[in-house]
Amino acid sequence: MKSRRTGVRYDVPRCGDTIASMPTNDPQREAATDDAASDEQVNADAATDVQAGTDPESASQGAQGDLAGDPADEVLPGDDTGLDDAPPVTVQDERRRRRRKKQLAVAVAVIAAVIAVVVFWGGESLDVMPETTEEVPAAQRFHALVEQIRAEDLQSIHVTEFEVTDAMCQQLRGLDSLQHVIFDQGSIGDEGLAAIASLPKLQHVRLRLSPITDQGLASLTECSDLWLINLPHSRVTADGVAQLGKLPRLRQLRLGTDRAGNDICRAIAGLTSLRGIHLIGIGVTDEGMKLMAEMPYLESLYLDDSAVTDVGWQWLFDTKPQLHVHVDQQHHDRDPHAHRHD
Numbered sequence: 048m049k050s051r052r053t054g055v056r057y058d059v060p061r062c063g064d065t066i067a068s069m070p071t072n073d074p075q076r077e078a079a080t081d082d083a084a085s086d087e088q089v090n091a092d093a094a095t096d097v098q099a100g101t102d103p104e105s106a107s108q109g110a111q112g113d114l115a116g117d118p119a120d121e122v123l124p125g126d127d128t129g130l131d132d133a134p135p136v137t138v139q140d141e142r143r144r145r146r147r148k149k150q151l152a153v154a155v156a157v158i159a160a161v162i163a164v165v166v167f168w169g170g171e172s173l174d175v176m177p178e179t180t181e182e183v184p185a186a187q188r189f190h191a192l193v194e195q196i197r198a199e200d201l202q203s204i205h206v207t208e209f210e211v212t213d214a215m216c217q218q219l220r221g222l223d224s225l226q227h228v229i230f231d232q233g234s235i236g237d238e239g240l241a242a243i244a245s246l247p248k249l250q251h252v253r254l255r256l257s258p259i260t261d262q263g264l265a266s267l268t269e270c271s272d273l274w275l276i277n278l279p280h281s282r283v284t285a286d287g288v289a290q291l292g293k294l295p296r297l298r299q300l301r302l303g304t305d306r307a308g309n310d311i312c313r314a315i316a317g318l319t320s321l322r323g324i325h326l327i328g329i330g331v332t333d334e335g336m337k338l339m340a341e342m343p344y345l346e347s348l349y350l351d352d353s354a355v356t357d358v359g360w361q362w363l364f365d366t367k368p369q370l371h372v373h374v375d376q377q378h379h380d381r382d383p384h385a386h387r388h389d
Contacts, residue, residue, distance in 0.1 A: 185209035193218045196225060202248075203227040213239035220245050226272075227251040237263035244270055253277035261287025268293040279303040279327050288314040295320060303327030309335040309354075316342055325349035325373075333359030340367050347371040357381075 189211065192204060202224055211230045216239035219225065226248045235257040243252060244266040250273060259281040267273060274296045281304045288311055291297060297320050304311075305328065312335030315324060322344055331353040339348060340363055348363075348370055360379055363372065368383060378385035 185211075186215065189215045190218065193222070196222050200224040203229070205229040205231075206233075207231045211235060211239075213242075216240075216242040219243060223247055225249070229253045230257070231255045233257060235259070237266070241266040246270075249273055251275040251277075256280050258282045261290070264288070265290050267291070270294065272296060275299040275301075277301040282306050285311040285314040289317060292317055294318075297321060299323045299325075301325040301327070302329075304329065312336070312338045315339055319343060321345060323347040323349075325351075326353070327351045330354045333362070336363065340370065345370065347373075349373040349376075351375050 188209060189206070192206070195201065196204060204219075204225060204227070206229070209232060211233035213236055216235060219228070219242055223246070225246050227250060228243050228246070229251070230253070233254075233256060235254050237260055239257075240252075240254065240259055240263040243249065249270045252267070252273070252275070254277070257278065257280060259278050261283055263281075264283055264287040267276065268290050271294070273294055275298065276291070277299075279301060281302060283302070283304050284306045288302070288307075291300070297318060300315065300318065300321055300323070302311075303326070308330045309332045311326075311329060312331055315321070315326075316338045319342060321342060323346060324339055325347075326349070328351065331350055333355055336348075336350065336353070336355050336359055339345065346369075349372070352375065355374075360372075360374070361381060363370065364379075364381055364383060371384065372379060372382055
């Protein structure tokens with residue numbers, strides 16, 4: 048039969064229940080009977096727990112779990128569930144559970160607030176920080192390179208992004224490991240080249256946009272290991288070039304100057320150790336070209352803006368077919384060994 052709710056809870060009679068537990072139409076009798084049944088049930092449960100060795104607190108927690116999980120025992124407003132007659136531990140546990148839930152909610156709210164503040168102020172600080180656009184001075188950058196060479200015993204220094212001065216070159220003194228000096232920016236003079244020439248293991252020097260004179264070339268004659276000189280914007284003369292005959296290992300000479308003409312070819316022809324010659328903006332004639340072409344170990348000859356005629360070139364291709372020749376940065380139309388340079 049179905050239970051009827053009238054402010055108290057009635058249980059469906061089960062097998063073994065007495066007639067006294069059946070609902071009646073008398074409200075007072077019904078309430079008294081229900082209270083008595085509840086007391087008896089609590090006492091019976093407690094006795095069972097003691098006999099079975101069950102902790103009373105665990106038993107009360109199990110009762111609460113049953114209460115929450117059984118739809119038939121769902122607590123409705125106004126229902127008398129008999130909780131007032133339950134052991135005190137059950138009420139305390141329930142209060143502790145609710146208190147813990149409140150504490151957890153407060154903690155979560157506090158953490159969320161802290162995170163929001165950190166994100167807000169962090170974002171603001173990033174927005175107001177000024178951007179650093181100031182470029183590091185060239186002198187400071189060069190000094191850093193020098194310190195790196197000294198610390199790591201590097202063999203090369205190559206600068207392309209800022210101008211190198213004579214004063215900066217003085218910092219190279221004492222860098223005994225340095226062998227290759229390549230400066231593509233700046234205006235280095237004889238004073239700076241003298242500092243470079245002080246490197247005991249110098250093998251290769253390239254100075255673009257630097258007006259080196261005969262005095263600067265003279266400082267290089269002490270570099271016994273030097274094999275490549277590249278001075279495309281120099282102001283040297285034939286006399287200055289003649290001094291390079293003191294370099295026994297000189298193999299490559301790339302030179303540009305506005306202070307020499309065809310006479311420089313005779314000075315170069317005296318540098319018999321050369322394998323490659325590249326002259327830029329020098330008025331070399333057929334005669335001067337032939338002087339250089341007769342050099343015993345010459346392998347390549349590059350001439351830019353020269354005065355050599357087609358007759359001179361034809362003579363070169365006919366008599367020196369083994370030479371690698373470039374005219375104005377490319378192969379001549381009559382060169383039998385012409386090929387693409389990508």
